Amino acid sequence: GEDVEQSLFLSVREGDSSVINCTYTDSSSTYLYWYKQEPGAGLQLLTYIFSNMDMKQDQRLTVLLNKKDKHLSLRIADTQTGDSAIYFCAERRGTGNNRKLIWGLGTSLAVNP
């Protein structure tokens, strides 16, 4: 199928780590992306990973990719109230001129003080 799946909600306490999970179905995925959407705003690119990588770290963000299980995760260290938003996972399949991304429905992260 075409699905990219994410859990819809996650609630964490301020200062804890958040882990947002994403699963996809197509083994031909080449790039996988994480976007953040705050209320009333567009989608902001957080980070992305090429499929030949297992991990990518960028300040408080760590992306882990398990190609065998088709599982992608985003870990946010020391989560702050400003991290409250919806987080979208997206995959790009194949190469060439096909620029379609397959999107998850988003995970709504609530950070409690």
Added chain:
Amino acid sequence: DAGVIQSPRHEVTEMGQEVTLRCKPISGHDYLFWYRQTMMRGLELLIYFNNNVPIDDSGMPEDRFSAKMPNASFSTLKIQPSEPRDSAVYFCASSLGHQGSPLHFGNGTRLTVT
């Protein structure tokens, strides 16, 4: 870098009226995308362009929707006639031509059709 600029930010119109949404991509980006976001269906790709040429419009809901890109710095999405079910947030995004280049989104146009 001004980012992707969309206008208007909000549009309220009556059923049957024509609606035109506008987008200015990031300078130098080769690809331009129009998306629609609703609670029920999430993000849907409507159409995308490469170097001003439409590449895939299979996501355009029906003939009431049309999109143009007359030059590298401007695109429009038109709905004529509009219907209440078109109410959604419409996003424009652009990207460079390199494989894997991420999309950069505008802040969207919230369309309400009454």
